[in-house]
Amino acid sequence: MALRLSTTDEDFEARFAAFLATKREMAAEVDEAVRDIIADVRTRGDAALAELTARFDKVDLKARGIAITRAEIERAVDDCPKDVLEALTLARDRLKAGQERLMPKDTRHEDALGVTLGTRWTAVDSAGLYVPGGTAAYPSSVIMNAVPAKVAGVERLAMTVPTPDGVFNPLVLVAAELAGVDEIYRVGGAQAIAALAYGTETIKPVSIIVGPGNAYVAAAKRRVFGTVGIDMIAGPSEILVIADAENDPAWLAADLLSQAEHDKVAQSILVTDDPAFGEAVAREVDRQAALLPRREIAEASWRDFGAVITVKHFDEAAELADRIAAEHLEIAIDDPERLLPKIRHAGAIFLGRFTPEVIGDYVGGSNHVLPTGRSARFSSGLSVLDFMKRSSILSCPPSALSDLGPAAIALARAEGLEAHARALTIRMNR
Amino acid sequence: MALRLSTTDEDFEARFAAFLATKREMAAEVDEAVRDIIADVRTRGDAALAELTARFDKVDLKARGIAITRAEIERAVDDCPKDVLEALTLARDRLKAGQERLMPKDTRHEDALGVTLGTRWTAVDSAGLYVPGGTAAYPSSVIMNAVPAKVAGVERLAMTVPTPDGVFNPLVLVAAELAGVDEIYRVGGAQAIAALAYGTETIKPVSIIVGPGNAYVAAAKRRVFGTVGIDMIAGPSEILVIADAENDPAWLAADLLSQAEHDKVAQSILVTDDPAFGEAVAREVDRQAALLPRREIAEASWRDFGAVITVKHFDEAAELADRIAAEHLEIAIDDPERLLPKIRHAGAIFLGRFTPEVIGDYVGGSNHVLPTGRSARFSSGLSVLDFMKRSSILSCPPSALSDLGPAAIALARAEGLEAHARALTIRMNR
Known part of the structure; x- marks a missing residue:
């Protein structure tokens, strides 16, 4: 059973603090292995990539080639179901429009002394996009990472994706093609990050690396930071739903489960002012979870990290929301705009009863690459700004x-x- | 003698590539020591801070207190020479005006489907500012780091500065006071970064840590990244001057030396289309360097890392400038605005013969905290944006x-x- 808390509990503060401090990820001690892998790729280039990929992915890069070919990409596009192709295109177009509106403007200002101060924004020359292999290889994430780079004006966008045992999700190639990715390489892990950061004979180095990955990828990104730019270190996903009793419990249970099904360490939290409503939602979570193909994952996430928190009023919910600093925040109350100014920390905010978070995952037009694990306290979702830099100008x-x-x-x-x-x-x- | 290169040399490409790849810093292997220090501060808090500070700085925090007192700050302000106080105030006010113009605007947009997409910018709750001890403790840097945080709206700005043997630069306290720093602690090194990231009994944790430091500080920032936000990893400083023969060689020599005097691993580069002018500047560098109090540092920097590069025309200079991606770029030619659009990578750009880089160091109104060591390819100078984050809003x-x-x-x-x-x-x- 997911945790139950109420702000009227005597020990609420201690229990909420413990809940916030719960680690949802084992920080695997992979740093030494990653250091050696990076050094190997820096020294031996493609030869190291081939050896490491044979060892970790059981793929023969000498036979297959490091780069995924045009023919492979075109086959993936040809084989893509029409409705999925159209949906990916819609996701791309709506994100593109949203990102274009985020483009920063250059400025010039002459002050009273005649001094001109200006700012000029330019794109990085090149960017690397890491795409995980296996179940976490989401084509929608390729769109969300690649489109901002291209809107920003990045000329060269190189993608890496591991293909363990030669297997990969062809939709990832379709998404890359739609998003304008320029190069795709079948490598993964710390070796892919090293190749993108330092270059090999085949893979030219990039200026910035983005995209989620496992503990090895995260450790490698941390190590190459400074040599190249990196985006955030992505952690497991979470949703916070603030809801009153006027909602259909089944709708919000579905939203909580859409987060929980991602990962056993995903986190779904409901905050409500009505304890009976909270229990109704929890019952619906249990009922709907049993119907899911990913039932085991969703149930584990809800049981281990889920929570229903009862508050006296929604101002209290806003305070808790800031302490949770959720990646996704749904405000399902009558006048969400009233509560909005009271909440400062959240990656993406979904207003009203008809804006489920999953719309934002795919076709809302905002980016689904968002700060996780309380990092919304200090970072933002991925955007064109991550692929640009500002020069100051003084005259x-x-x-x-x-x-x-x-x-x-x-x-x-x-x-x-x-x-x-x-x-x-x-x-x-x- | 500083390096001489000309694009007409047959081996120019190889020599320029080698010049770009020259490491200017020993990456000390401090990572294990830093890991232990961070773990110690996380576990034992103030007690660990006291022990580590006694060991590294020979300061008794139990006797002196971890926090620098109001009385100490007020004494520093009282003792500050009037012209320096006024100059720091001018630096603060001009930077403040410049940063206010960089404040991002919230947006709302309703598309054809009636979907509202918005962005909202908010400041982080708290920020930590690391200030190095010793010779690198520049009051101007305190202004440059602290003012953007306060303009962004950061409510709590906590500063740490080591005081080896109890000694510190009182002007650093004056600058902190002028910039609105809220708390100052006499700790430094990895232990200060750990305290800011995880908190101790005395120092509450912050959301983001900025400011330059030595290898220990850099390694600690890299380790706590993700738990808190961090700014760039600062490296040694550099200047690139693009100049024609119409300049007074003495002026540009002075500019090259203003960089070289910072640090033996600072770098000063002149790119000109006139080899005779290049030699005239180099002679002036030698002549003026001999007059400097920091002669030894400036001469070592110029000898080991300085360069005079001759190009056939200024378009070629622009290409080299992008490969160098300098922290500071002076364009001292007749029509600098003509060359400006051809250069994409530079932290700060100074236009014309009357805009020496040092104006930007102090009172230009732009920030002097800038990307070093070629990182202008992917990052920007410090600004309000580093202390803010963006929530996307969907309805x-x-x-x-x-x-x-x-x-x-x-x-x-x-x-x-x-x-x-x-x-x-x-x-x-x-």
Whole structure:
């Protein structure tokens, strides 16, 4: 049974704090193995990739080639069911429109001293997209990672996907093709991250690496950070549903299960002001879970990490929401806009009774790559901004040197940096 | 003597590639020590901080207190020379104005299906600012790190600064006071990063940690990344000056030295279309360096990492600039705006003969915390954006479910996620 908490419990604070602190992932100690793999790929390039891929994935890269071929991609597209192809296209187009609206604007501003200050945004030259193999290889995630890069203007987008025993999800290739991925390589794990960061004979290095992966991939991304940019370190997914008793319990149970079915360490939390409604939803979760193909996963997630929390009023729900800082937040009450300003930390927020989180997973137009594990306290969903960087631009008229020079010289000398001062005095004494 | 390269050399490409690949920092193998320090602070909190600070800084935190007191801060402000106080205030005010113009705007957009997509920006609750001890403790850097946090709306800004042997730069406290820092602690190293990330009895945990530090600090930031947000991993500084022969060689030599005096591993590069002008600048560098208090550092930097590169024309200079991706780029030619669009990678760009980089270090109004070591290829200078995060907002009218539902259901089923499909069908069959 999922946890039950109520803010009226005497020990609520202690139990809620313990709930927040529950680790949902074993941090596997893979760091040394990853260090060796990275060093090997840096030193031996393609030869290391071939050996590691033979060992971990049982795939012969020398026979198959490191790059997935045009023929393989075209076959995947030809074999794709029409409704899925159309749905992926709709997902791409709606995300593209949303990302285009997020494009930052360059600015120029001249101040009273005649100093021009500007900002200019440019895309990175190249990006790497890591796609996990196996069950977590979601074509929708390829769309969500690749489209922002292409909208940002990234010229070269290289994707890696492991193909254990030669098997991969062809829909991942279809999604890559629709999203405009330029190169696809059948490698995975820390070796793929090393290849993207440092390059090999076949894979040219990229400027930034994005995409989810297992503990090896996460450790490798952490290690190459600085040599290249990386996105967040993705953890298991979660949903927080704030709901009043006016909802159909079955609808919200379905939403909680849509998160729980992802992963045994996914987390689904209901916060409501009506304990009876909370129990009704919990009953529906149990009933619907039994009907799911992924019943075992969903039930384990709900049992081990799920929670129903009762609050006295929704202002209290907003406080808890900020402490949970959920990846996904549904606000299923009459006037969700009233509660919205009181909540600061959430990756994506879904308003009203007709906006289930799964719409956002696929075709809402927002990105489903979102900060997990309370990291919404300090990070954002993936967007064009992750694939761009800002240069500041400064231009001074000669007069500005007399206006600003003395202060700069005072600071340079206070910091013991005489050459800094001289770069000004030499011009001011012209 | 600094390196000389010309694009007309037969072996230019190989030598330029080798120059780019030159490591300017020893990556000290400190990772295991840092892991143990972090674990110790997580487990024992203040007691571990006291022990580690006694060992590394020879400071008795039990006697002095972990927090720097109001009295210490006020004494530093009282003792601050008036011109320095005014200069720091000017630096703060100009940076504040610049950062306010960078504040992102919330958006709402309703599409043709009646779906509302929005973005909302909020500040992190709290931020930690690491300030190095010793010679690298620049008050201007405190301003540059703290002001964007406060403009972003961060309520709690906690600073740590090591005080080896009890000694610290009082101007750092003055800058912190002017910038609105809320708490200051006399701890440093990996133990300070651990305290900021995980909290101790005295230091509450923060959401994001920024600021430069040594190899221990960098390794610790890398380790806590994910538990908290971090800014870039700062490396040694560099400047690239693109200049024609119309400049006074002495001015540009002064600019190159303003970088070189920072650090023996700082890097100063001149790119010019006139080899004789290049030699004139190099002679001026030698002459002026001999006059500097930090002569030894500046001469070592210029000798070991400096370079004068001759190009045939400035388009070629732009290509090299993108490969160098310098932290600071000066364009000292007649029409710098003509060259600007051809260069994509640089942290901050200074236009014209009267915009020396040092103006940007202090009172230009832009931030001097910038991406180093070629990371301008993928990252930006510090700004309000680093202290904020974006929530996406989605709101669907009931009709949108029939418009978008079928595509979402097709994708959910193609991904084997039946509970996702059910969250839609259960509403569509209402």
